[in-house]
Amino acid sequence: MSSTPIPTITAFERSPDGGQGLARDTRVRWALEEVGQPYAVRLVSFAAMKQPAHRALHPFGQIPTYEDGDLVLFESGAIVLHLAERHAGLLPDDANARARAIAWMFAALSTVEPPILELVNARLLENDKPWNKERLPIVKDRVRDRLRELAARLGEADWLDGVFSAGDLLMVSVLLRLRRSGLLDEFPSLAAYVARGEARPAYQRAFAAQLAVARGTPPA
Ligand SMILES: N[C@@H](CCC(=O)N[C@@H](CSCc1ccc([N+](=O)[O-])cc1)C(=O)NCC(=O)O)C(=O)O
Numbered sequence: 001m002s003s004t005p006i007p008t009i010t011a012f013e014r015s016p017d018g019g020q021g022l023a024r025d026t027r028v029r030w031a032l033e034e035v036g037q038p039y040a041v042r043l044v045s046f047a048a049m050k051q052p053a054h055r056a057l058h059p060f061g062q063i064p065t066y067e068d069g070d071l072v073l074f075e076s077g078a079i080v081l082h083l084a085e086r087h088a089g090l091l092p093d094d095a096n097a098r099a100r101a102i103a104w105m106f107a108a109l110s111t112v113e114p115p116i117l118e119l120v121n122a123r124l125l126e127n128d129k130p131w132n133k134e135r136l137p138i139v140k141d142r143v144r145d146r147l148r149e150l151a152a153r154l155g156e157a158d159w160l161d162g163v164f165s166a167g168d169l170l171m172v173s174v175l176l177r178l179r180r181s182g183l184l185d186e187f188p189s190l191a192a193y194v195a196r197g198e199a200r201p202a203y204q205r206a207f208a209a210q211l212a213v214a215r216g217t218p219p220a
Helices: 025-035 076-086 095-124 132-154 166-176 188-198 201-215
Strands: 008-012 040-044 065-068 071-074
Touching: 008 025, 008 201, 025 076, 025 166, 025 201, 040 201, 071 076, 076 095, 076 166, 095 132, 095 166, 132 188, 166 188, 188 201
Parallel strands: 008 040
Antiparallel strands: 008 065, 065 071
């Protein structure tokens, strides 16, 4: 029986996606599973997220957060990096390869995710605006540009830079948001890349855990 306290993350009490794994706690769960770190989950309601107690952990009143002893983190990318730096399995030992893997983490969140979020917002939050019909194709083409460039770099490789890394974990997580749009299927090599990520046992465990929350069933 381990006496070492385990880290605690926060997640939606009721995820708007009904457990499809699109909320950002899934990528943190995935990283924890990849490094073999047991963790606890504190579920928070939308209302509780905006209260002072949660804002003391997350200045923007969001999830996920990560608590481990006297360390409190927010930002899913920072949490994944923290885990990758402290455990084997998500960043290479070689210094240059490690730096490249971290560059891919930033690329996922700073270059590929923003146009995808623009598309998500255009479809979810702006679809009743008169200008949406004109804007949507422009936003879609911005996403296509990034996907085309990413596919060109990935080529026939399994992962972005040799072995699977935290860069792939975040890139796959970002690309999963595209599934409903159909845009990912326009790039078969990227759809296969995402499928490789989803096939990883660690992802499967992370997905099942967040789905169990959505279904109100206790985790296995
Ligand atoms: N940059 C931060 C962004 C965190 C964030 O966006 N958190 C969202 C949940 S993940 C984003 C998300 C939400 C829902 C779906 N979905 O498909 O239902 C997908 C992704 C949140 O707390 N939203 C509540 C709020 O802002 O008040 C990070 O990466 O951690």
